[in-house]
Amino acid sequence: MTAFVPGLELARTLYDEVRPVLAERGLAHTAALVGPGSDVLGLDDATSTDHDWGPRLQVLLSPADHEAHAADLHDELRHRLPTELSGWTTRAAALAPDGTRGLGDAAGTGPVEHRVQILTLDVLLGRLLGPVDPRGPMTAADWLVVPQQRLLSLTAGAVFHDDLGLAAVRERLRYYPHDVWLYQQAAAWTAIGQDEHLAPRAGTAGDDLGSRLVTARVCRTAVQLAFLQERRYAPYDKWLGTALARLGSTAPLRSALAATLAAPEWAERQRRLGDALVELVRRHNALALTSPVPESTAAFHGRPFEVIDGAAIARRLTETVTDPEVRGLVERPLVGGIDLVTASTDLAGDVDRTEALRRLY
Incomplete structure (x- = not known):
C-alpha cells in the first residue's frame, strides 16, 4: 500500500512539474491549493484518499492569458505530467454520480486526466465567495453572509507562486474586522x-x-x-x-x-x-x-x-x-x-x- 502523503505536499510537488510548462509559455500566474477539501486544511489522512483527493493544484492566469492559453495548456499538461508523484497517481477517475472523483487507474495509459484547474482569480473568488469581492470595500454584511468554512478554505492551504494577487486577498480575509x-x-x-x-x-x-x-x-x-x-x-x-x-x-x-x-x-x-x-x-x-x-x-x-x-x-x-x-x-x-x-x-x-x-x- 502506498504511504500516505499530505495533499499540500503533493500539490507542491505537482507545481514543480507544472512550473516549467508555464515558464516556457512566459505566463504570469498564481499557483495555489485553496478551496474545499480536508487537504487544504491540513487535516487529510488515508481515509481522505477515496474521493476528491490526490495531486491537485489551481493555476490562475490573467483573463487575457486564460482566454488565449487555458485550453491548450490543459491539454499540454495531459501529455507532459508524470503519471504519478510520490507514489500517488496523477490521474483522476471519471466524475461519479454524486459529483466526486476518485483516484484514477495508476496503471492506465495515455494522456493524464489531471487535477490542475486553470482559472482566473475572478472565477476562483466567485466560486468560494459568490458576489462578495474582497478586493474592494466590504460591508459588515459581506463578512457575515459568507460561512467561516469558505473564508477558511481561502485563507488556509498554500500559495506556491503569486503574480496575480491571491496573497493580498488572503491577507485581507485573514480575519474579521x-x-x-x-x-x-x-x-x-x-x-x-x-x-x-x-x-x-x-x-x-x-x-x-x-x-x-x-x-x-x-x-x-x-x-x-x-x-x-x-x-x-x-x-x-x-x-x-x-x-x-x-x-x-x-x-x-x-x-x-x-x-x-x-x-x-x-x-x-x-x-x-x-x-x-x-x-x-x-x-x-x-x-x-x-x-x-x-x-x-x-x-x-x-x-x-x-x-x-x-x-x-x-x-x-x-x-x-x-x-x-x-x-x-x-x-x-x-x-x-x-x-x-x-x-x-x-x-x-x-x-x-x-x-x-x-x-x-
Missing part, C-alpha cells in the same frame, strides 16, 4: 444565554433526551465562540473538534465539554456545562474587551438552574461597538453570522443565495 468580531461574539453569547437554562428545565420535566439535545446545542455554540475568541475561522462540523484540539489554549474547555456530553443525568450535565461556560467567561475576561464578568454561575430567576447569563455578556460587548454599520446590527436581534443562523450544509455551500441572505442584516 474588530467590530464584526465583537458582533459575532455577542451573537454567540446571546445564543448561549437563550439556551443555557433549557437543558436543566427539560431534565426536571423528565425529558432526558431533550436535556441532552439542548446541551449538545449549547456545546456546539460554545465551540464556535471559542474559535471566535481565538480569532480563528471555524471549519464545518466534521472538523470542529479536531481543529479545536489544535488550539492548545482550549484544553480546559475541551475537557469540560467532553465531561458535559458524557454526563449520565441532567443534574450532573448542568454542573459540567456550568464548568464549560465559566471557562468561556475566563477566556472572555482574558481578552479584556469589556469590564470583567463574574467567573461563576448563578441561579436562573430563582430556579435551581445555574447559568452565566450569556445575554448580559453580549450587552457588554455590543456597548463597545463603534462602527456605524455594526452599531445598526447590534440594535436589532443578534442573529450572528450565517454559521450561527443555520447548520445547513446546502445553504452554506450555495453562493447563489448570498444576495438573498444579505436581507438578514
Whole structure:
C-alpha cells in the first residue's frame, strides 16, 4: 500500500512539474491549493484518499492569458505530467454520480486526466465567495453572509507562486474586522444565554433526551465562540473538534465539554456545562474587551438552574461597538453570522443565495 502523503505536499510537488510548462509559455500566474477539501486544511489522512483527493493544484492566469492559453495548456499538461508523484497517481477517475472523483487507474495509459484547474482569480473568488469581492470595500454584511468554512478554505492551504494577487486577498480575509468580531461574539453569547437554562428545565420535566439535545446545542455554540475568541475561522462540523484540539489554549474547555456530553443525568450535565461556560467567561475576561464578568454561575430567576447569563455578556460587548454599520446590527436581534443562523450544509455551500441572505442584516 502506498504511504500516505499530505495533499499540500503533493500539490507542491505537482507545481514543480507544472512550473516549467508555464515558464516556457512566459505566463504570469498564481499557483495555489485553496478551496474545499480536508487537504487544504491540513487535516487529510488515508481515509481522505477515496474521493476528491490526490495531486491537485489551481493555476490562475490573467483573463487575457486564460482566454488565449487555458485550453491548450490543459491539454499540454495531459501529455507532459508524470503519471504519478510520490507514489500517488496523477490521474483522476471519471466524475461519479454524486459529483466526486476518485483516484484514477495508476496503471492506465495515455494522456493524464489531471487535477490542475486553470482559472482566473475572478472565477476562483466567485466560486468560494459568490458576489462578495474582497478586493474592494466590504460591508459588515459581506463578512457575515459568507460561512467561516469558505473564508477558511481561502485563507488556509498554500500559495506556491503569486503574480496575480491571491496573497493580498488572503491577507485581507485573514480575519474579521474588530467590530464584526465583537458582533459575532455577542451573537454567540446571546445564543448561549437563550439556551443555557433549557437543558436543566427539560431534565426536571423528565425529558432526558431533550436535556441532552439542548446541551449538545449549547456545546456546539460554545465551540464556535471559542474559535471566535481565538480569532480563528471555524471549519464545518466534521472538523470542529479536531481543529479545536489544535488550539492548545482550549484544553480546559475541551475537557469540560467532553465531561458535559458524557454526563449520565441532567443534574450532573448542568454542573459540567456550568464548568464549560465559566471557562468561556475566563477566556472572555482574558481578552479584556469589556469590564470583567463574574467567573461563576448563578441561579436562573430563582430556579435551581445555574447559568452565566450569556445575554448580559453580549450587552457588554455590543456597548463597545463603534462602527456605524455594526452599531445598526447590534440594535436589532443578534442573529450572528450565517454559521450561527443555520447548520445547513446546502445553504452554506450555495453562493447563489448570498444576495438573498444579505436581507438578514
